[in-house]
Amino acid sequence: MEQLATQIQEKAIDSQQQLRSILLQVTAKERSCRIKELAKKELDVVGKDAAVYGGVGKMFIRTDLDSVRKTIDAEISSLQQELDALRKKKDYHETTAVNANSHLQKIKESVR
Template sequence: MEQLAAQIQEKAVDSQQQLRSILLQVTAKERSLKIKELAKKELNGVGKDAAVYGGVGKMFIRTDLDSVRKTIDEEIAGLQKDIDSLRKKKEYHETTTLNANAHLQKMKESAV
C-alpha cells in the first residue's frame, strides 16, 4: 500500500514539474507569436516599393516584401500549432495531477 502511494505521489510531482515547464514554454511561444504578429502588422503598413531586409545569419539582405510576409505567416502558423500542442499537454498533466491527488486522498481516507 505504501509503495503504491509513493508511486502515485511520484507521478503527481512529475506532472506538476512538467506542468510548470509547459507553462513557461507556452509563455515564450505566445511572446514570440505577438512579436511576429506585430511585425506582420507593420509590414502591412509598408508600401509595395519600400525596401525590406531579411536576416541571413549575421547579415541582412534585401528581400521581396511578399516573401517576407509569407515567411512570417508560416512562422505564425508554426507557433500557433506549437501552442495548441503545449496546451493539450498542459491539460493532460493537470488531469494527471488532479487524479493522483484524488487517489492519494482516497487512500488516506481508507487507511483511517
C-alpha cells in the same frame, strides 16, 4: 499500500513539474507569436516599394515584401501548431496531477 502511495505521489510531482515547464514554454511561444503578428502589422503599413531586409545568419539581405510576409505567416502558423500541442500536454498533465492527488486523498482516507 505505501509503495502505491509513493508511486502516485511521484506521478503527481512529475506532472506538476511538467506542467510548470509547459506553462513557461506556452508563455514564450505566445510572446513570439505576438511579436510576429506585430511585425506583420508593421509590414502592412509599409509601402510596396519600401526596402525590406531579412536576416540570414549574422547579416541582412534585401528581400521582397511578399516573401517576408509569407515567411512570417509560416512562422505564425508553426507557432500556433506548437501552442496547440503544448496546450494538449498541459491538459493531460493537469488531469494527471488532479487524478493523482485525488487517489492519494482516497488512500489517506482508507488508512484512517
